[in-house]
Amino acid sequence: MSDQPSHNGYVSGSNLERVLKAGHFAVTAELGPPQSADGNVIRQKAALLKGYCDAVNITDNQTAIVRMSSIGAGALVVQEGLEPVIQMTCRDRNRLAIQSDLLGAYALGMRNVLCLTGDHQTFGNHPTAKNVFDIDSIQLVQMVTALRDSGTFQCGDALKGQEPRFFIGAAAAPFAGPVEFRPYRLAKKVKAGANFIQTQLVYDIDAFAVFMEKVRSLGLHTQTYILAGVGPLKSPAMARYMKDSVPGILVPNELIEQLEAAGAPWAGKSKDELTKEDKKARSEAWKQVGIQICIDLIKKLRKIEGVAGVHIMAIEWEEAVKPIIEGAGLYPRPVVAEAVN
Amino acid sequence: MIVAEQKPLSEIKTLIGSAEKVLVVGCGTCVTVCFAGGAREAAIVAASLRMSTKLDGNGKQVSDVTVQRQCEWEYLDQIGDQLKEVDVVLSLGCGIGVQAIAERFPDTWVVPGLNTAFLGLPTEQGVWDERCAACGDCILGLTGGICPIARCSKSLLNGPCGGSENGHCEINPEVPCAWQLIYDRLSKMGKLEVLMDIQPPKNWRTARDGGPRKIVREDLRLPAEEE
Amino acid sequence: MPGDCHYLEGNANAKRRIEHIRALLGQIGLEPDRVRMYNLSSAMASQFVAITQEMAENIRTLGKNPLRNHNAPISKLESGK
Numbered sequence: 033m034s035d036q037p038s039h040n041g042y043v044s045g046s047n048l049e050r051v052l053k054a055g056h057f058a059v060t061a062e063l064g065p066p067q068s069a070d071g072n073v074i075r076q077k078a079a080l081l082k083g084y085c086d087a088v089n090i091t092d093n094q095t096a097i098v099r100m101s102s103i104g105a106g107a108l109v110v111q112e113g114l115e116p117v118i119q120m121t122c123r124d125r126n127r128l129a130i131q132s133d134l135l136g137a138y139a140l141g142m143r144n145v146l147c148l149t150g151d152h153q154t155f156g157n158h159p160t161a162k163n164v165f166d167i168d169s170i171q172l173v174q175m176v177t178a179l180r181d182s183g184t185f186q187c188g189d190a191l192k193g194q195e196p197r198f199f200i201g202a203a204a205a206p207f208a209g210p211v212e213f214r215p216y217r218l219a220k221k222v223k224a225g226a227n228f229i230q231t232q233l234v235y236d237i238d239a240f241a242v243f244m245e246k247v248r249s250l251g252l253h254t255q256t257y258i259l260a261g262v263g264p265l266k267s268p269a270m271a272r273y274m275k276d277s278v279p280g281i282l283v284p285n286e287l288i289e290q291l292e293a294a295g296a297p298w299a300g301k302s303k304d305e306l307t308k309e310d311k312k313a314r315s316e317a318w319k320q321v322g323i324q325i326c327i328d329l330i331k332k333l334r335k336i337e338g339v340a341g342v343h344i345m346a347i348e349w350e351e352a353v354k355p356i357i358e359g360a361g362l363y364p365r366p367v368v369a370e371a372v373n
Numbered sequence: 374m375i376v377a378e379q380k381p382l383s384e385i386k387t388l389i390g391s392a393e394k395v396l397v398v399g400c401g402t403c404v405t406v407c408f409a410g411g412a413r414e415a416a417i418v419a420a421s422l423r424m425s426t427k428l429d430g431n432g433k434q435v436s437d438v439t440v441q442r443q444c445e446w447e448y449l450d451q452i453g454d455q456l457k458e459v460d461v462v463l464s465l466g467c468g469i470g471v472q473a474i475a476e477r478f479p480d481t482w483v484v485p486g487l488n489t490a491f492l493g494l495p496t497e498q499g500v501w502d503e504r505c506a507a508c509g510d511c512i513l514g515l516t517g518g519i520c521p522i523a524r525c526s527k528s529l530l531n532g533p534c535g536g537s538e539n540g541h542c543e544i545n546p547e548v549p550c551a552w553q554l555i556y557d558r559l560s561k562m563g564k565l566e567v568l569m570d571i572q573p574p575k576n577w578r579t580a581r582d583g584g585p586r587k588i589v590r591e592d593l594r595l596p597a598e599e600e
Numbered sequence: 601m602p603g604d605c606h607y608l609e610g611n612a613n614a615k616r617r618i619e620h621i622r623a624l625l626g627q628i629g630l631e632p633d634r635v636r637m638y639n640l641s642s643a644m645a646s647q648f649v650a651i652t653q654e655m656a657e658n659i660r661t662l663g664k665n666p667l668r669n670h671n672a673p674i675s676k677l678e679s680g681k
Contacts, residue, residue, distance in 0.1 A: 122527070127574060149534040152526050154544045163527070167574045170531040174571065186574060205535030210556045213533075216569060220531060224571055232535055279538035382627045421628050424667050428629040 043180065043227060044199035046143035047115045048087040050368035051341075052228065052257045057334055058341030059362055060117060060230065060259060061085040061353045063109070065100035074105045078112040080350045084357045085114075086365055087144055089230070089343070092119040096156025103137045110141040117201065118142050121150025126166035127175065127186050134176065138196035146201040146230060147172040169202060170224050176200050177225030202226040204258075206234070206243040208280035215246040221256075228257040230343040233274070235325075236282040237332045244338050253338030260333045263345040264352045265322040267315070268292045287325055294321040323352055327359035374494065375403040375467045376501045377410065377487040382421055385463065388484040392433070392460035395422060397486070398452065398474065399439030400466040407501055410465030410487050412439035418465065418486060443470025449477045456481050492523075509579025509586065515567060517558035522575075524551035530572035601639050611639060631662050 042049055051058050061081050066073040081088050088109065092102040106116035118137055120130060134145065149169040153161050167175065167186075175186045176198055183195045202221040206214050218229065234240045240260065247253055265271045268291040275283035294317040298310055306314075326344075333339050346352040357363045380388075389395055399405075399415030408414065419437040426433045438455055440448040443466035456462055456474070461482045464471040468489040475483040491503040506523040512530075513520060522528045526544050533552030536543030540553045559565050577583065605611040615637055622632035636658070638651045 149527060149529065151536065152544045165527045165529070166577065168527070168529040168531050169534070170571055171574045175574070203535060208535045209533065209537045209540060209550065210553055213556055213568070217531075217533075220569065220571055279536045279543050417624070421624065424630065425628040427667055 044143045044197045045370065046087065046199045047368070048117065048144050049199040049227070050370070051086045051366055054366065054368045056341075056366045056368070057362065058257070058259060059085045059357060059365065060087050060089055060341065060343045061350070062089045062091065062343070062345045062347070063105070063116075063350060064091055064094065064348055065102070065105040067097065067099050069100065071108050074100070074108040075112055077350050078109050078114045081353055082112065082114045083365060084353050084363065085344070086341075087115040087117045089117040089119055089146060092121045092148070092150070093124060093156070094151070096123065096151050096153040096158065098156070098158060103133055103140070103142065106137060106142045107140045115144065116142055117144040117146050119146045119148055120172065121148045122165050122167055122169060122172055123150030123153060124164055126164055130167075130172065131175070131179065131185055134179065134196050134198070138194075138198065143197070144199045144201065145176060146203065147176060147226075148203055170220055173200055173202050173221055173224040173226050181225075199227050200225055201228040201230060203232065204229050205232040205280040206240060207232070207236075207282050215243065215250055215252070218247060218252055219250050222252050226256050228259060228340075230259045231261045232280050233261045233263045233345060234329065234333065235274075235287055236284050237329065237336075239282055240333070241336055244336050248338050253340075257340040258338055259341040259343040260336075260339050261343045261345060262326050262329050262333070262356075263347065264319070264326040264349065264356060265291060266349065267318045267322075268295065290325060291318055291321055294318050319352070323355050323359065326352075326356050330356070330360040330362070374406055374492070375469075375489060376407045376491055376493045376503075377404050377467050377489045378407075379409050379414070379418070379465070379487055380485070382418075382425060385418070385422070385484075385486050386425065386429075388486075389422070389433070389461055389463060391431075392482070394459040395419075395433055395435040395461050395463055396455055396459040397422070397435060397437040397463045397465060398443065398470075399437060400443045400464075400470050401439055401441045402444075404465060404467060404470075404487065407495070410467075412437075415439050415465050418463070422463075443467075444473050446473070446477055449474060453478065506580070508575070508577075509583075510576060512572075515572070516555045517562060517564070519551060519555045519558060521551050521555065524549075524554070528575075530575060601641070604641075630665075630667070633658060634662060634665065 042053065048058060048060065061084065063074070063077045063081060078088070090102040090105045090109065091099070093099055102118045102120070106118045109116040120134070125133065137145070147169050153159055153163065177200060178184050178186070179191070180195055180197050180200070183191045185191065204214065204218050204221070208214065221229065244253075247258070265274070265287070268288050271283050271288045271291055274281045275288070295314050297317070298306060298314045301310065330342050333342060344353055344356060346356070397415045397419045399412050400410050401412065405411030415437040419435045422433060422435045438452055440452060442448050443464060456478050461484060462474055463486045464474050464483055465486045466474070467487065468485065471483055471485045474481065492505040492507060493501050493503040496502050503523055505520060506528070508522050512522070521530060521532060525532055526542050526548065527534060529552065533550055533556070537550040537553055540550055542548040542550050556565070556568065559567055602611060618635060618637040621635055625634060626632045636655060640647050640651070
């Protein structure tokens with residue numbers, strides 16, 4: 033089907049795949065593109081993350097707010113010597129556009145793709161847009177798998193040349209409803225061809241352990257690499273927001289209390305009494321605790337059987353990735369040789 | 374049934390414009406059942422227009438008539454003469470009715486008094502919910518009788534997505550998660566294994582995506598008139 | 601009084617309809633307050649008098665109905681000429 037040399041047991045040969053296949057605890061991070069056409073934002077963020085992760089996810093119009101495209105930003109990330117995981121949602125593109133974009137992404141050097149349903153456009157800044165959702169995330173995984181392994185487009189036609197050999201990922205939401213069904217939905221994604229999974233943010237280790245037990249009983253941890261989602265909390269308000277307003281995120285009260293305790297030195301002052309310096313210092317204190325909580329979570333997650341790595345979502349706070357990785361003992365990142373002919 | 378809502382009176386007045394004689398045409402079927410465009414509504418809209426335009430200082434002559442269904446030629450033909458007497462017809466039928474009048478009487482200026490909203494049913498008195506997307510390839514047999522195309526905000530065939538929480542859809546707490554409903558129904562019936570099959574991408578050609586649709590039943594067509 | 605209707609829900613239904621009519625009058629361009637609903641029983645004579653006077657005063661403040669005799673369909677208008 034292709035002119036490439038043999039794949040040496042790798043489906044894509046991407047750095048992320050090689051790290052996972054070699055048995056290392058993998059680290060992926062997240063890079064949020066700007067609401068502009070400024071490529072320098074990508075370069076600056078890539079510089080913060082290079083060396084601290086095995087690959088970096090680039091979000092795709094996250095929360096339905098228009099940003100530089102994942103693939104566009106991905107091309108810049110490749111140029112900076114960092115490996116992207118491009119994210120592809122089903123919200124904005126039909127099957128033609130998705131396949132077309134993926135062919136281009138591969139040609140531009142991208143090797144990992146995360147297949148997502150996508151937040152509904154009512155959340156974002158263009159709520160009047162037409163819904164696409166031509167296919168769903170599971171059909172998307174199947175489609176990308178067929179492009180790679182059968183060399184066929186979704187319609188059945190054969191590709192006329194190099195097939196895109198992606199390392200294919202999917203998301204999992206362990207705590208979204210119906211909770212009992214989530215391990216089975218993960219099974220569907222694995223059946224569809226998902227090589228790796230990145231979960232929604234985990235703050236409740238016990239609840240996640242219950243999920244992983246079920247996942248292991250289904251044998252899924254041996255068929256796919258599961259990376260647990262983690263993210264540093266910036267403040268008690270952010271923790272409460274995650275807990276109350278974002279579907280599928282559980283935040284134990286003790287974590288909120290830890291953050292509030294960090295703000296204790298300023299608790300005596302009312303809102304109007306707080307000076308600019310106070311607020312800055314308090315914010316720094318919260319952030320330090322947020323990073324530490326993240327480090328502790330990562331250490332606990334490493335102990336859960338079936339967790340092959342972590343996916344760090346430091347939303348608009350890429351600077352936090354370095355201290356988290358170092359604090360969790362995950363620096364430096366392993367270097368695994370590329371597939372040799 | 375087709376569910377519709379009246380346009381605001383201000384918008385209707387704009388659509389009528391400078392016409393002097395107006396005929397409001399109600400419809401006795403779907404829009405009667407959803408209290409948007411039946412005989413009573415037609416009479417009220419007609420009265421509202423008379424009163425309102427008079428207060429505006431350009432009083433119009435507005436009368437009303439209601440037919441059994443606007444979407445069948447034979448019922449429209451019954452009011453053909455009345456349509457010729459007026460400057461504009463304000464149809465309180467669904468979008469189909471408005472177009473039927475325009476198509477049957479091409480010299481008549483027709484404007485819509487309703488916004489046709491969706492295909493649905495009254496789940497309780499005064500509340501109508503969408504149920505069918507008219508996709509042309511019904512899959513209700515796979516989902517325990519609950520339609521994911523119409524009722525899932527993302528029309529997923531392998532749902533739910535990660536935005537389902539406490540049985541409702543991420544876009545609005547008042548919208549139930551269709552996949553939670555499907556899961557509960559199949560669970561109750563002991564048929565959860567159906568959900569483990571991966572449904573392939575939908576053929577949207579039979580839906581509106583494939584272009585305007587048509588059904589021809591040759592067995593029902595009348596033979597052409599002999600010369 | 602609300603809840604004491606001889607016809608059980610009759611006065612509750614009437615209340616909803618009156619509210620709907622008031623809203624409709626507003627859209628048409630008339631003052632919604634030209635229609636009001638009061639609850640009382642046939643034994644409450646003095647209240648009836650007070651309410652009638654209150655409503656009359658209300659209407660005087662609002663002024664004459666600008667649409668008196670102008671709300672007839674086309675056929676009636678023509679026959680009236």
